[in-house]
Amino acid sequence: MIVGWKHVRQSMAMIFMTRFHERVLRRWVGSFVPHLLGENAVERTITRFYWAIAASIDLWEPNYSITRIRVSKRADGSELTSSDELRTGQLQTRNEGIYKPRGHLGDPTPETRQPFGLVGSASGGWEQA
Secondary structure: OOOHHHHHHHHHHHHHHOEOOOOOOOOOOOEOHHHHOOOOOOHHHHHHHHHHHHHHHHHHOOOEEEEEEEEEOOOOOOEOOOHHHHHHOOEEEEEEEEEOOOHHHOOOOOOEEEEEEEEEOOOOOEEEO
């Protein structure tokens, strides 16, 4: 059984990969992130991608509060500067937020700031960064 920060990371990865109405007994759980995969990497789509990440975490993961979302590609973690850099078929997000270990019990006391990242490829797969 996974507990603590590892559980939150697994939960967020599953939320991002799950479309709404995909899970049989929990049709209301999911995100719009899979719906945006394959869209052109323009400012409008990237803004919708930010919204999809923030909304899904806000709705379904009470133990984590997002404070910042960045799209980054470079090994040094610097942000992308043009849409041409996004047209390689891969997109990496870096989410920064506050881990609240007792958030599911209604206790908003933060423990630490924790980064979380996902790398998506043109093949539709996701890996934790």
